[in-house]
Amino acid sequence: MAKSAKPTLAVWKFSSCDGCQLSLLDLEDELLALTDRIEIAQFLEASSAIVEGPYDVSLVEGSITTPHDAERIREVRARSRALITIGACATAGGIQALRNFADVEEFTRLVYASPDYISTLATSTPISAHVQVDFELNGCPINNQQLLEVINAYLNARRPRVRSHSVCMECKRRGTVCVMVAHGTPCLGPVTHAGCGAICPAYNRGCYGCYGPKESPNPGSLSEWTGLEDRDLVRIYRTFYASAESFREASEAHET
Amino acid sequence: MSETPAGRTRTIRTDYLARVEGEGAMYVEIEGDHVRDVKLRIYEPPRFFEALLRGRAFTEAPDITSRICGICPIAYQMSAVRAMEDACGVAIDSGPIRELRRLIYCGEWIESHSLHVYLLHAPDFLGYPGFVEMARDHPQIAEQGLQMKKAGNLVMTLVGGREIHPVNVRVGGFYRAPRRRELGSLTEPLERARETALATVSWAAQLPFPDVTREPELVALKDPAGYPIDLGRIVSDHGLDITAADFETHVVEEHVEHSNALHARIRERGSYLTGPLARYNLAFEHLGPLAQDAARSAGLGAICRNPFQSIIVRAVELVQVCDEALAIIARYEAPDEPAVEVSPRRACGHGVTEAPRGMLYHRYEIDEDGTILAATIVPPTSQNQLVIEEDLRAFVQDHVDLSDEQLRLRCEQAIRNHDPCISCATHFLDLTVQRN
Numbered sequence: 260m261a262k263s264a265k266p267t268l269a270v271w272k273f274s275s276c277d278g279c280q281l282s283l284l285d286l287e288d289e290l291l292a293l294t295d296r297i298e299i300a301q302f303l304e305a306s307s308a309i310v311e312g313p314y315d316v317s318l319v320e321g322s323i324t325t326p327h328d329a330e331r332i333r334e335v336r337a338r339s340r341a342l343i344t345i346g347a348c349a350t351a352g353g354i355q356a357l358r359n360f361a362d363v364e365e366f367t368r369l370v371y372a373s374p375d376y377i378s379t380l381a382t383s384t385p386i387s388a389h390v391q392v393d394f395e396l397n398g399c400p401i402n403n404q405q406l407l408e409v410i411n412a413y414l415n416a417r418r419p420r421v422r423s424h425s426v427c428m429e430c431k432r433r434g435t436v437c438v439m440v441a442h443g444t445p446c447l448g449p450v451t452h453a454g455c456g457a458i459c460p461a462y463n464r465g466c467y468g469c470y471g472p473k474e475s476p477n478p479g480s481l482s483e484w485t486g487l488e489d490r491d492l493v494r495i496y497r498t499f500y501a502s503a504e505s506f507r508e509a510s511e512a513h514e515t
Numbered sequence: 516m517s518e519t520p521a522g523r524t525r526t527i528r529t530d531y532l533a534r535v536e537g538e539g540a541m542y543v544e545i546e547g548d549h550v551r552d553v554k555l556r557i558y559e560p561p562r563f564f565e566a567l568l569r570g571r572a573f574t575e576a577p578d579i580t581s582r583i584c585g586i587c588p589i590a591y592q593m594s595a596v597r598a599m600e601d602a603c604g605v606a607i608d609s610g611p612i613r614e615l616r617r618l619i620y621c622g623e624w625i626e627s628h629s630l631h632v633y634l635l636h637a638p639d640f641l642g643y644p645g646f647v648e649m650a651r652d653h654p655q656i657a658e659q660g661l662q663m664k665k666a667g668n669l670v671m672t673l674v675g676g677r678e679i680h681p682v683n684v685r686v687g688g689f690y691r692a693p694r695r696r697e698l699g700s701l702t703e704p705l706e707r708a709r710e711t712a713l714a715t716v717s718w719a720a721q722l723p724f725p726d727v728t729r730e731p732e733l734v735a736l737k738d739p740a741g742y743p744i745d746l747g748r749i750v751s752d753h754g755l756d757i758t759a760a761d762f763e764t765h766v767v768e769e770h771v772e773h774s775n776a777l778h779a780r781i782r783e784r785g786s787y788l789t790g791p792l793a794r795y796n797l798a799f800e801h802l803g804p805l806a807q808d809a810a811r812s813a814g815l816g817a818i819c820r821n822p823f824q825s826i827i828v829r830a831v832e833l834v835q836v837c838d839e840a841l842a843i844i845a846r847y848e849a850p851d852e853p854a855v856e857v858s859p860r861r862a863c864g865h866g867v868t869e870a871p872r873g874m875l876y877h878r879y880e881i882d883e884d885g886t887i888l889a890a891t892i893v894p895p896t897s898q899n900q901l902v903i904e905e906d907l908r909a910f911v912q913d914h915v916d917l918s919d920e921q922l923r924l925r926c927e928q929a930i931r932n933h934d935p936c937i938s939c940a941t942h943f944l945d946l947t948v949q950r951n
Contacts, residue, residue, distance in 0.1 A: 272538065273560075274559075274560045274562060275585075276582050276583060276584050276585040277584065277585045277586060278582075278584075278585020278586070278588070278679045278680060279585065280585075281585050281586060281630075281679060282679060284630065284634060285664075285668060285678060285679070287661040287662065287664055287665040287668070288661075288665070290647075290661065291647075291650055291654070291657065291658070291661075294647045294650075299647055302645075303531055303532075303533045303534075304533070304534065304535075305533075305534065305634065305635075305645050305646055305647065306533055306534065306638075306644050306645020306646065306647060306648065307533035307534065307644045307645065307927075308644035308645055308648060324560045324561075324562075325560045328560065353582075354562075354564075354567070354579060354582045355562040355563065355567070357567040358563060358566075358567065361566070361567070363563075365566070366563040366566035366567070367561070367563070369563075369565065369566045370561065370563055370564075370565050370566055379560060379561055399582065399680065400585060400677075400679040400680055455677070458676040458677055458682050459676070459682050459690075461676070461691075462676050462682055462683045462689075462690045462691045463690045463691040463853075464682065464683075464685075464690040464691075467578065467682075469680070491572075494571060494572060494575065498575075498578075498579070499582070
């Protein structure tokens with residue numbers, strides 16, 4: 260394929276559900292305009308055409324769970340000018356990082372009849388544990404308008420405008436009545452990174468932390484407020500961002 | 516290239532299959548004129564969902580299992596809630612909560628089928644590596660595909676809170692039921708999507724199809740009142756007629772060395788196919804008049820046995836679910852309560868629903884306080900994997916005179932006929948053809 264003058268974007272997948280990549284294809288109104296401005300050089304979910312790197316921007320979805328993937332991410336880094344992780348798996352290890360709290364050999368025996376056929380690491384780790392990452396976009400799944408902002412920012416050599424405050428701020432802006440204050444519904448909003456638009460409280464449920472910890476959270480204080488039992492506190496911190504430092508510590512504080 | 520003297524081996528392989536969800540490879544080995552080996556290899560790393568569900572609350576299963584697949588999260592949520600409600604002795608088979616469940620499921624089918632028909636499968640028929648390349652030459656086709664896809668996402672977002680991993684589905688129903696007026700905003704985009712779906716049937720019908728007939732056992736849900744989506748008994752064209760609770764009595768999963776996905780087969784007979792072709796052949800009479808007429812005008816009878824024509828069948832299903840979503844919205848009255856109370860008890864529950872690409876089975880054992888003791892999940896691609904390999908073997912055997920490159924492209928297309936979702940299957944794709 261002829262060398263293009265347009266900046267190049269590559270999308271890479273590691274251990275994940277494909278949802279964050281899909282959010283790029285879910286930009287139905289912007290997708291074709293976006294591809295006028297940039298060359299999608301590698302995006303297997305969408306095309307078998309592959310343009311050789313190096314790439315201006317690499318979007319990485321998924322966590323590192325196999326020896327082969329630990330090698331592959333180094334190659335991706337070497338071929339990328341900017342490397343951006345998209346989603347909870349790439350940024351914090353994802354739901355599959357629950358194995359970090361368990362015996363992965365036992366997990367393999369439980370799910371697969373012939374565990375010898377399976378090659379896996381004992382842990383699920385974020386991309387930043389293996390290579391330098393230029394920007395981390397949170398969410399399970401990511402918000403595709405934020406993704407568009409991040410791509411725009413990198414193509415124009417500026418910092419992305421992605422706020423790191425809590426979901427509470429988004430609730431206030433949206434005018435949603437606080438589900439914890441008004442209804443006593445346990446909510447991780449005060450410690451959770453903004454970006455989703457505070458969907459759960461608007462649907463009468465507490466935030467379940469799928470955008471990970473906000474900057475400088477205080478989960479210890481929130482835990483007391485919720486009135487939940489230890490077992491339930493361990494569970495709510497230990498889901499999609501189980502291995503993020505502050506959520507991990509908060510869950511371990513209530514382990515009996 | 517197509518000259519293959521007897522006794523020589525040639526291999527055709529695709530190490531990284533594109534335009535499928537997740538990571539997989541294919542390998543075909545041909546000796547002389549004889550296909551010796553066909554493997555669909557799933558190397559998506561295992562994520563151990565069944566193991567990590569143990570010890571979690573029964574109410575957490577819909578949110579956790581939706582993360583198995585970003586393409587069909589509603590399917591995971593719906594099979595999970597039905598299994599949990601089954602365990603707890605609750606059945607939501609009618610009324611406004613069931614209607615809302617069917618509505619959000621219609622939204623997922625519209626999104627997923629539009630994605631597959633236009634973005635993933637159409638480039639095979641029109642000769643492009645991908646959608647973006649196709650869109651340069653066929654902007655109008657690309658745009659109509661995106662707009663129909665968007666209509667599905669609008670349904671998911673309104674009812675579910677967001678299009679990927681919706682937040683509003685819970686055991687017993689929903690956290691918040693939309694008001695009748697809110698659903699009204701979906702009518703206009705769904706009416707346009709229904710027109711696009713009808714145009715898609717006509718467009719898909721004139722695509723070039725290889726003359727292929729495959730006759731695997733077909734398995735789908737049977738909903739006495741409608742097209743199989745969210746509930747029903749499990750039936751086949753070979754006499755299977757069972758409840759979800761008997762699934763594991765009749766279906767066995769095997770672990771093979773070349774794949775991280777388990778292969779499912781019917782204990783008594785072997786491989787079987789689930790998904791659009793199975794549903795269409797088994798439940799044609801349950802399609803609405805609009806979808807039936809669209810199928811007939813596209814030249815499809817009540818039976819379609821050519822997997823390459825699955826693109827037309829998906830378009831017919833798009834007509835069906837757009838039409839059905841509009842009907843649900845037109846008659847919707849919000850429930851008094853968004854959910855019914857579901858109290859845990861020590862029990863085992865089963866749930867099966869129709870993901871866009873086929874049947875999805877969940878089974879849970881829970882304790883009296885609702886703690887999950889054991890979980891089994893059988894996704895559609897595990898069930899279809901043997902049939903996909905059989906389709907590949909038959910296609911290659913009938914077309915050994917094609918060049919390696921032509922064969923590779925056709926094999927990839929044959930795999931995409933079944934819209935495999937590899938992320939789901941791990942618990943799938945890369946093609947290698949070896950010619951001896």
